[in-house]
Amino acid sequence: MTNAVVTLNHGKKAFGDNEVLKDISLTVNKGDVLAVIGPSGGGKSTLLRCLALLETLNSGDLSYGDLVVCSNNAEGRAVYGDAATIAKAKTRYGLVFQNFNLFPHYTVLQNVTDALICVQKMPKDEALARGRDLLAKMGLADKESMVPCDLSGGQQQRVAIARAMAMNPDVLYFDEPTSALDPELTREVLKVIRDLAAEHMTMVIVTHEMGFARDVADQIIFMDGGVIVEQGPASEVINNPRHDRTRAFLANYDRD
Amino acid sequence: MTNAVVTLNHGKKAFGDNEVLKDISLTVNKGDVLAVIGPSGGGKSTLLRCLALLETLNSGDLSYGDLVVCSNNAEGRAVYGDAATIAKAKTRYGLVFQNFNLFPHYTVLQNVTDALICVQKMPKDEALARGRDLLAKMGLADKESMVPCDLSGGQQQRVAIARAMAMNPDVLYFDEPTSALDPELTREVLKVIRDLAAEHMTMVIVTHEMGFARDVADQIIFMDGGVIVEQGPASEVINNPRHDRTRAFLANYDRD
Amino acid sequence: MEFPVMMGILMEGFGLTAQIFVITLVGSLPLGIVVALARMSRFKPLAWLAQLYISILRGTPLMLQLMAIMFGPYYLFGLNMGSDWKFWACAIGFILNYAAYFAEIYRSGIQSIPRGQYEAATVLGYSKAQTFTKIVLPQVIKRILPAMGNEIITLVKDTSLAFVLGIMEMFSAAKALAASEVSMIPYAIAALIYWVFCLVIEFILNRVEKKLDYYHD
Amino acid sequence: MEFPVMMGILMEGFGLTAQIFVITLVGSLPLGIVVALARMSRFKPLAWLAQLYISILRGTPLMLQLMAIMFGPYYLFGLNMGSDWKFWACAIGFILNYAAYFAEIYRSGIQSIPRGQYEAATVLGYSKAQTFTKIVLPQVIKRILPAMGNEIITLVKDTSLAFVLGIMEMFSAAKALAASEVSMIPYAIAALIYWVFCLVIEFILNRVEKKLDYYHD
Amino acid sequence: GDNGAADNGADNGAAANPEATTLIVGLDNAYPPYGFIGDDGNLTGFDIDLATEVAARNGWNLELEAIDWDAKDALLGQGTINCIWNGFTMEGREGKYAFSKPYMHNEQVVVVKKDSGISKLEDLADKNVMTQADSAALDVLEGDQKALADTFAGGKAQTIGDYNNAFMQLESGAVDAVACDLSIADYQMAAKPDMFVKLEPLSTENYAVGFAKDGDTAMVDAVNKTLKEMYDDGTIAQLCEKWGEYGISIDNWVLVD
Ligand SMILES: Nc1ncnc2c1ncn2[C@@H]1O[C@H](COP(=O)(O)OP(=O)(O)OP(=O)(O)O)[C@@H](O)[C@H]1O
Ligand SMILES: Nc1ncnc2c1ncn2[C@@H]1O[C@H](COP(=O)(O)OP(=O)(O)OP(=O)(O)O)[C@@H](O)[C@H]1O
Ligand SMILES: [Mg+2]
Ligand SMILES: [Mg+2]
DSSP: OTTEEEEEEEEEEEETTEEEEEEEEEEEETTOEEEEEOOTTSSHHHHHHHHTTSSOOSEEEEEETTEEEEEEOTTSOEEEOOHHHHHHHHTSEEEEBTTBOOOTTSOHHHHHHHHHHHTSOOOHHHHHHHHHHHHHHTTOGGGTTSOGGGSOHHHHHHHHHHHHHHTOOSEEEEESTTTTSOHHHHHHHHHHHHHHHHTTOOEEEEOSOHHHHHHHOSEEEEEETTEEEEEEEHHHHHHSOOSHHHHHHHTTSOOO | OTTEEEEEEEEEEEETTEEEEEEEEEEEETTOEEEEEOOTTSSHHHHHHHHTTSSOOSEEEEEETTEEEEEEOTTSOEEEOOHHHHHHHHTTEEEEBTTBOOOTTSOHHHHHHHHHHHTSOOOHHHHHHHHHHHHHHTTOGGGTTSOGGGSOHHHHHHHHHHHHHHTOOSEEEEESTTTTSOHHHHHHHHHHHHHHHHTTOOEEEEOSOHHHHHHHOSEEEEEETTEEEEEEEHHHHHHSOOSHHHHHHHTTSOOO | OOHHHHHHHHHHHHHHHHHHHHHHHHHHHHHHHHHHHHHTOSSHHHHHHHHHHHHHHHHSOHHHHHHHHHHHHHHHHOOOOOTTHHHHHHHHHHHHHHHHHHHHHHHHHHHTSOHHHHHHHHHTTOOHHHIIIIIIHHHHHHHHHHHHHHHHHHHHHHGGGGGGGTOOOHHHHHHHHHHHHTOSHHHHHHHHHHHHHHHHHHHHHHHHHHHGGGOOO | OOHHHHHHHHHHHHHHHHHHHHHHHHHHHHHHHHHHHHHTOSSHHHHHHHHHHHHHHHHSOHHHHHHHHHHHHHHHHOOOOOTTHHHHHHHHHHHHHHHHHHHHHHHHHHHTSOHHHHHHHHHTTOOHHHIIIIIIHHHHHHHHHHHHHHHHHHHHHHGGGGGGGTOOOHHHHHHHHHHHHTOSHHHHHHHHHHHHHHHHHHHHHHHHHHHGGGOOO | OOOHHHHHHHHTTTTTOTTSOEEEEEEOTTBTTTBEEOTTSSEEOHHHHHHHHHHHHHTOEEEEEEOOGGGHHHHHHHTSSSEEOSSOBOTTOBTTBEEOOOOEEEEEEEEEEGGGOOOSGGGGTTOOEEEETTOHHHHHHHTTTHHHHHTSGGGSOEEESOHHHHHHHHHHTSOSEEEEEHHHHHHHHHHSTTTEEEOSOSEEEEEOOEEOTTSOHHHHHHHHHHHHHHHHTTHHHHHHHHTGGGTOOGGGBOOOO
């Protein structure tokens, strides 16, 4: 288990009476690419948001490597660590939002470097150099002084990835990275993610692209109704689903 | 040609110096389903907008059946008909926008019936009956008194289709009907369009869904750089493209 | 002076205050739309005229505008407008002035309605007038409600400027009472009445806001 | 009276007008943010206090607020504040009053910033203060500029209320001149100066608006 | 829109005769004891009583218009009001109005707080002195008494919109002295006994009724004539008695021939 980048045990989350996550456990090891699939409303985004500390778990244990973010108290309620712990945990993951959530008033380069400079207190030169490196890697070298609204969807997506990567996280979370994009752009972004996978970036990806999930993911989790219905190696879950619900879900996808 | 629902001859359109449509001619016959495909910026939306009289052609002839909407004058500039002609033409087509453009302050039923009552002066009872019919057909019978923001994307899309259908148009235009939807909803909407095709509704569909284009369309037009590069029966264009540019474009799509 | 007498005078003044308030709203809310549309007109001379109108009416004190309307007909044209003219001058001045402020608010609201709404209406065959009144305006109203609220509450207190025309609305009545009584109490009561009136307006605006909350975009 | 003498008096008054204007903005623009944040606080007593503050300051006439601040210390606590107090009272009154109006404008702006912006900042580790000052506020400013413009232009003319404290700003100077000269010309000049001042402000606001036009969302 | 006092005036005037001349008096209704709101809530005051009687004796209708002092000249010029009759000092305004004969002697005085240690005009050096904008006191301080005003803090008198406010400034210590009409001073001193004292007069002067400069001289003459009659038959003495507690005295009446 020394390899575990993020571990969630018995995670539970309800919005009012609506139990959205019912006892979810998962471990993501270094270098893993985990795809999370499942029908709308199944709790995929909520799971990601709990991992990214945008929602608080009602109960469960969550750690990033050796850093315990929250654990159950005697009554079985999740108790979160202090501000310093949370701040430290935030350096260990990055999140790429479905609709990017870039900062519209910042240039591309500022979007990527501002948190480095202001939050991580990295010297400005170093941060800019790093930001430019990442943008170049994403094929955006010539866009650094543009603002997000002047970029196409695919370019914005790549800026969002660069912004998350800039913090040098141990794991990168994606929520439906391509659902706002047209097919050509989808292809482009999937290529970027494939490249990251090839470089052994640890990733958790909520996606509707089955072909992509099968190609790029090591593991697939199928979630429905707040539980993990099925979990296993990618090709196995997609080609030979064991559960009826998984089969029914996958039947929606033309596989011709 | 007595079957032609809409005919465009030598249509040209420029935005400033940017020639977006360069001599486009097409005819859509009654019952035809025409898919328009091509790369981003190729002029697909502009073509549809010119047909829907949201943009004015610089030159060319456009007719809906026997109704001449515009024709070239001696200097070769398109001259549009009078207000009555335009108003009449508008009853002959419907347009389903990519982002729906439903009226957010109207209920679903009002969205579908308001134009019938206010524009076409149909008696209120009749309009409501017709609206309810269409909503039932779209599987939205129980949503008539909801407002668009409370509907899912797929439901909004179907309201938009019902709104366009309510005017009883001769031809229905769609601009990327599924690009804002997730796969399950996409499937749902494509089914609606397939059903319309089965009922011999005349349609022109700009789409990125190649599988769908091939399935549902009789004819496919591939547009790039403001010209129709290739045109022909659906399966032929997709499976055996004659032009290099078409081949290169289609290579973007996984066909496994 | 006995308290009921004082309240009687203040409430009589408040009657005028409320009248000016209502008349101004009834006149300037629609006029503001017209000015906003003129300001956005593609016919440039009209747009410029509207812009000049807005800039002058917003850029000069309402008190002077009231005086100009009150005395302009006589001093410029020698017209004797009679003793009722002050009420007309008051109504005209307030309406013209507030229409300029409202026009700018309407304009920001109209410009925030997405193009797609106009296009959808066009394709469905709505006329320009129908598109504006049935599709655009209802959505604009929802969007501009907070800004309108600020302006309407300012109006409540601006009514006191009517005194320059000799209209004894509540604030001027309070001033006269304070001088006669050598006391701040009339001012305090006037402030309280204003406050309650503003609370009522805020309550109504909140109600309308809630009512328009049935949808969002 | 000779024209240069008259202009001298008016320009002297305008100096005070401009000072009140600038001091009010410098004080109330930041204070408005604080009040808006308090109004939106999750600590309910603070939110209620802020709401009461806004409702009273907007709901009662600025002129009475100025008088209350001017005379309150003496009549309530017997404090003798000295002869400079009127300038302080003027600054405090205008700042407190405009902060209430600005607070409501800020609030509508802050509430219009999508949640996603906060969430993105949180995930990147920005503190709450950093998120507000670096991410939210710059976007808010762009959104509220038109509403702020309306309010700022109202302020130009509200400066004339300072006369209730004995501060002879331009409008009161014009009034005095008009009375002693039995002439409307000082009023006309004052209106012109106001108008030019407002045009300058509109010009600056347009510049800022253009400058913030480098992005849209 | 008209207040009750206007109706009063019309009642004991010649309301029966609709063709009659109307005397429209413009007044500041915050100017006791000449024009203010009485305990019964109606406009009242010494000058209002005078005007009412003058109108009645001439068979005129009387209208009382409470006006914004800032609009008085425009209103008079336009004819919305016939005259300003409201403790209106004629000195310094000669030539700008057609005045009646002066009817009342008046003084401009300086009022200070009792415990201020100021006992004579010279003590006002470097003190804050306040008066009403567009008032007779201001005229004096910018005219005959300019040398005195030069010694004030700021080199001149400060101004304010109304005397009520000025006396609040005085009481609260924001200013050290208020220059005003004698009767205003008496009214304030009566309302707040033992708070203020008067210094020696700045000037003496006269109240008159101000009509539009090139207006109807017949009306001016009629007013002069009637006021004289009222003095002769003792009506004036009665009215001075009635307003005595507000500092009005027959000793100050000057329209005697
Ligand atoms: N902030 C919230 N408040 C209340 N309920 C919420 C909230 N966020 C999510 N939910 C509910 O939680 C459930 C799971 O939602 P979630 O967004 O996690 O699903 P998902 O699997 O990501 O679906 P999709 O594929 O549509 O994105 C839904 O029933 C949703 O209505
Ligand atoms: N209103 C406009 N003003 C100026 N240029 C425009 C306008 N609308 C479209 N264009 C330009 O016309 C060209 C064609 O655009 P169009 O939207 O028709 O392409 P498209 O084929 O629909 O692309 P996509 O697949 O991205 O929707 C583009 O270069 C675009 O920038
Ligand atoms: Mg989701
Ligand atoms: Mg398009």
